[in-house]
Amino acid sequence: MDADLFLVPFLAGLCLALLLPVLGCYLRLHDEWLAALSYSHVAAGGALLAMLGGVPAQAGGLLAAAAAALAKRPLAARLGQASVFPLLLLAGWAAGMLVAANHPLAERVGSALFDGQLYFADIPRLLWLLAASCGGLWLLRRLSRGLLLSRLYPDHFRLRGEAAWPLQGGFDLLAALLLALATTTLGVMATFALVFVPPWLTFRRAGGWRRGLRLAVLLGAAIYLVAFVAALALDQPFGPLLGLAAMAACILGGRRGP
């Protein structure tokens, strides 16, 4: 095994493995864990549509996810909060499938997007992901108190004469962009696994919020490490092994804490 060949992809994935569980905790806090699948599908659909128009797929994915984040609250007001993410998921999937069926290269690119392209990560991509992860974690830390307050005391901002939409809209946009970036690197299901499983375990086991965030990061890193090493050692695709590692973590650690 050529360690140098896999170091950059490993570090690129590690950035996301540390970031996505934290993002997942805040999504789960607001019962929005399905956002991971929805924004990922929208990003994949947007990337394929962009390719059709000669625009870089990464830019298309980010733009589509940002548009979905901006449309989320108007859609929720019209269709109901519970319907938004399933409908966005359907829209993203349908757009992606239609492009894939009508463009000679799209099927291959679509498959790469859904399965992930981690092993193709290069130094510029790693630097992008490092910056996005550091920036994302910093922003989540800044937004943390407001996100917790808006969940536990929905009247807090109105009582203080403050608007809640910059916080909520800002978080929606941040989540969508980070998930789009993760999707184009790890693939749809690996991204979902890292957003869903560590927070799910954390919410069952952790004794407090800060301890929970730390536990989620540790779990994300451990699941990723196991999957990455197993994928190389067994010469198997990374995404499915990450899914299996996440499942194993659920079974081993899913018992509720004391």
Place this chain on the structure above:
Amino acid sequence: MSAALLRLEQVVAGWTAPATRPLDLLVDAGSIVGLCGANGAGKSTLLAAVAGRAQVFHGRLWKKPKIRCALQTQEAPPLAGLPLSGRELLALTGAAADGLPSWLADCLERRLDRLSGGQRHYLGLWAILNAPAELLLLDEPTNNLDAAGVAHLGAALRRRAGAGCGIVLVSHDPAFVAATCDRVCRLEAPDGR
């Protein structure tokens, strides 16, 4: 002379339609005002209107400009399944833990969803009661509390009022209202009950 924090003049409040009789009310800094009345009189609705949640259909509702309010509603915060400790909840609202009864101070490090209903309710109440605010709006604060909890709450409210905070509380507990409030305002139900 005490500074007025809240003034209601012939206010009729409701969610989608008028649900209360016209009410006059004045809350000064340092005073505790109790709102009593039969079920359906609109006590919680009135409190919600003061908080900006429900509508004012008639009359005038005035609050001191830029006043900071804190509201405790009867709906408990969604804590089930959430890994949040009591100490983290207090830090979130900016409430100090000083003065908590020993039966709560000892479990601040535990998850809120693993406390008893009474402990959880009182911690949630304490997080509002001691948040930085000039006007406190409390809706049935004695729910789920035992006698010791009610006595401790009464003392804590009087301390808060002594520090200059205005308090409006809705309660069905006449003994608590009589022992705690400086003034009591009885709401008549719209149907005259």
